[in-house]
Amino acid sequence: MNRRENWDYQSALAWLDELGETQVKPGLARIRALMATLGDPQQQLRAVIIGGTNGKGTTCWLLEDALCRAGFRVGCATSPHLHSVRERLRLDRSPVSEAEFAALADVVRRACRKMAEHPSYFEVLTSITLAWFARREADIVVLEVGLGGELDAMNIVDAEVAVLTTLALEHTDWLGDNLEAIARTKAGIVRPGTHVITGWPPEFHRFIPPCASLANGASAREWAALALERLGIAGEVGKTQPPGRREQAGNIMLDCAHNPHALSWLLARIAEPAVVVFGCLHDKPLAKMLALLPLGAELLACAPDSPRARSAAVVVAAARKLGRRGRACDSVAEALELAGERPTLVVGSSYLVAEARRDLGLPGSDES
Numbered sequence: 001m002n003r004r005e006n007w008d009y010q011s012a013l014a015w016l017d018e019l020g021e022t023q024v025k026p027g028l029a030r031i032r033a034l035m036a037t038l039g040d041p042q043q044q045l046r047a048v049i050i051g052g053t054n055g056k057g058t059t060c061w062l063l064e065d066a067l068c069r070a071g072f073r074v075g076c077a078t079s080p081h082l083h084s085v086r087e088r089l090r091l092d093r094s095p096v097s098e099a100e101f102a103a104l105a106d107v108v109r110r111a112c113r114k115m116a117e118h119p120s121y122f123e124v125l126t127s128i129t130l131a132w133f134a135r136r137e138a139d140i141v142v143l144e145v146g147l148g149g150e151l152d153a154m155n156i157v158d159a160e161v162a163v164l165t166t167l168a169l170e171h172t173d174w175l176g177d178n179l180e181a182i183a184r185t186k187a188g189i190v191r192p193g194t195h196v197i198t199g200w201p202p203e204f205h206r207f208i209p210p211c212a213s214l215a216n217g218a219s220a221r222e223w224a225a226l227a228l229e230r231l232g233i234a235g236e237v238g239k240t241q242p243p244g245r246r247e248q249a250g251n252i253m254l255d256c257a258h259n260p261h262a263l264s265w266l267l268a269r270i271a272e273p274a275v276v277v278f279g280c281l282h283d284k285p286l287a288k289m290l291a292l293l294p295l296g297a298e299l300l301a302c303a304p305d306s307p308r309a310r311s312a313a314v315v316v317a318a319a320r321k322l323g324r325r326g327r328a329c330d331s332v333a334e335a336l337e338l339a340g341e342r343p344t345l346v347v348g349s350s351y352l353v354a355e356a357r358r359d360l361g362l363p364g365s366d367e368s
Contacts, residue, residue, distance in 0.1 A: 005310045009098035013368075016085065016121060022308060025120040026151040034119050035109040035156055041134030045075075048227050051145035051186050052165030052199065054262040055220045059146050059163055060226040061242040062072045065099050067140055068092055070235035075138035077129045077154070078120075079146055082244055082354040084367035091136050091306075094256040095367075104135075115351035121295040122146050126153040138233070150188020161230045162189050163223050164198040166209070168261035183207040195230035197223050244353045246270070249360050251343050252336065256350040260288045263347065273297050277335040278315065279304045281354040286310060286318050289348065297345075299326035300335040304351035333359045 035042055048063065050056045050092070057078050064076040074092060081087040085329070086095040108127050112118055119127070126146075134143050146153050167183055177184050187208045190196055196211045199218060206256065208214065213230065217223045221237050228235045239350035241247065246266070247254045253270065257263040272294045279302040280286060293299065312328035319326040329335040332355040336344070346356045357365040 001274040007106050009102040012102045012186070012358050013085065015105065015109060016124065019118075019121040019191075021121050023120055024147065025123070026148070028151060028153070028155060030115065030117055030119045031123045031126060031153040031156050033115055033288060034108070034111060034123060035052050035130070037114060038080075038108070038127060038131055042130045042157045044051070044134045044322055045130065045138065045141045045157060047143055048163065048231070049145060049154060049157060049159035049189050050142045050159040050163040050165065050223075051149045051152075051185075051189050052163070052168050053168040053224070054257075054259070054265065055199070056144045056163075057242055057256075058220040058245050059165060059223045059227075061240065061245075062220055063227050064090070064142050064236050065240050066095065066224060066228055066235040066237045067142070067233070069238070070233055072139040072233075073116065073137065074127075075133035075136070075141035076143075077126075077141070078135075078144045078242075080350055082357060083365055085125070086367070087364070088125060089132060089322075091133070091138060096132055100132065101128065104132055106359055108133070108188060120153075123153045126156070130157070137248045141180040143257070145186075145189060148182075148188075148204065149186040151185070152189075155189050158191055158193060160209075160240070160352060161195045161197065161227050163227060164189075164196065165223060166261065167200045167204055168259065170259055170261075179204065180207065196225045197230065199223065205209060243357065243362070243364060245279060245358075247353075247362070249362060251341055252339075252360065253344070254346045254353045254356055256353050257347050258284060258349050260285060260292060263292050267292060267309070270345070271343065273345040275300060275339040275344040276347040277302060277329075277332060277339065277344060277352070277356070278348045280310055280315070280348040281306060281308045281351075282310050283308065284348075286312075286315065287322065290315070290319050290322055290324070293324075295324060297340075300329050300338060301326050302332050302335050302352060302355075304349040305355050306349070306351045309349070309351065332356045336360075
């Protein structure tokens with residue numbers, strides 16, 4: 001029995017694991033070659049592309065919801081996922097089925113074999129996503145940029161509308177160590193005919209290339225509403241929130257804020273928690289994030305479920321250097337048990353939030 005006859009969803013996941021989610025390969029040459037092999041399905045798509053530092057996922061979620069309620073067949077691509085890779089590509093708010101994902105992954109896998117350089121994990125997922133949207137004849141697609149903008153695989157799409165949400169230091173090894181460099185690469189998703197919506201300060205607008213129009217907004221709801229307007233669609237932005245973004249489960253709030261900018265924004269908008277369950281990856285500015293946490297909150301440190309995670313002991317040691325106490329926990333479940341009924345915030349990493357959602361049995365947490 002050959003490999004193709006055995007190919008199924010689990011085979012597709014195993015293949016993606018081999019590619020390595022954390023392996024970054026900037027550049028558009030591979031994705032262009034791959035999409036050409038697939039017949040350039042992205043050229044069939046009417047698209048909104050969403051880049052920036054924070055607020056991308058929430059903007060995608062709000063715009064997807066508004067377009068669906070307006071009667072359109074809507075494809076939406078976001079990253080990262082919390083529980084299942086299928087969360088990253090949705091049609092009419094429903095994830096791709098295991099069977100469809102496996103079938104398209106097999107098509108892309110065979111196309112990759114013909115290439116001189118194998119595409120990355122994210123390039124493969126991008127090609128699967130865009131091919132599925134075209135195959136299912138989506139009216140409009142909402143696409144979240146993965147890393148940066150100019151050299152991100154999603155930039156293979158010429159979007160009608162581009163949203164540049166916020167601007168802050170992030171991924172400095174790849175994007176540059178100053179806001180000017182980061183603005184330049186993020187603005188690379190803009191084409192001459194693109195309508196641009198941004199939350200950037202005016203002094204950074206000079207990095208946005210010539211475009212069809214430029215509008216300013218201050219929040220995900222405003223960016224989504226302006227995108228509808230630029231698309232010429234009469235619709236209303238609802239109040240829905242994506243899982244893991246200010247998600248409330250009894251006395252526990254879960255949020256994927258994973259950098260100082262996002263954490264500061266979050267803490268300014270919620271009631272001060274009594275307990276913070278915190279964990280982050282090793283590429284995040286740990287001291288800056290810990291310094292933002294409320295001094296009156298008990299700090300319970302956990303290592304996110306990732307090979308790139310900082311250990312709980314490292315987090316506690318860093319907290320001590322800042323003059324605050326913390327306790328290392330072996331798991332999120334242990335931390336939540338220690339928190340008891342006190343108001344608790346779980347924050348710092350999407351991996352940490354995913355583990356908490358599983359422990360709490362929240363919707364979608366049993367997917368794989």
